[in-house]
Amino acid sequence: MYIFSFEKLNVWKDSKEFVKEIYRVTTKFPDSEKFGMTSQLRRASISVPSNIAEGSSRKTSKDQAHFTTLAYSSLMEVLNQIIISHELNYIGLEDYQSIHPQIEMISNKLNALRNAQLNK
Numbered sequence: 001m002y003i004f005s006f007e008k009l010n011v012w013k014d015s016k017e018f019v020k021e022i023y024r025v026t027t028k029f030p031d032s033e034k035f036g037m038t039s040q041l042r043r044a045s046i047s048v049p050s051n052i053a054e055g056s057s058r059k060t061s062k063d064q065a066h067f068t069t070l071a072y073s074s075l076m077e078v079l080n081q082i083i084i085s086h087e088l089n090y091i092g093l094e095d096y097q098s099i100h101p102q103i104e105m106i107s108n109k110l111n112a113l114r115n116a117q118l119n120k
Contacts (some may be wrong), residue, residue: 047074
């Protein structure tokens with residue numbers, strides 16, 4: 001089976017696993033948030049690996065970097081929503097303290113990828 005270039009990227013692998021974590025955590029959210037915070041967090045989290053994958057198909061480094069920037073922006077959206085979810089007691093301290101470092105690690109990798117793309 002052919003392996004596409006994005007499938008080789010550790011940041012894509014990490015962000016894909018992160019999506020699963022967000023789905024796991026949001027199953028504990030109140031039913032009243034099904035179409036609110038739960039949906040928004042899930043959509044923003046899946047946007048991270050999706051933008052990495054989409055960007056990998058672009059021809060120019062500048063265009064690839066643009067999609068990496070979009071992935072980073074989606075990750076920051078997730079961080080914002082995780083903070084608010086924690087303050088609303090939708091996410092417990094343990095989950096919050098597990099998710100926050102994952103966001104930091106992925107953001108560092110996205111920044112490194114973007115810098116590499118722009119310096120080609």
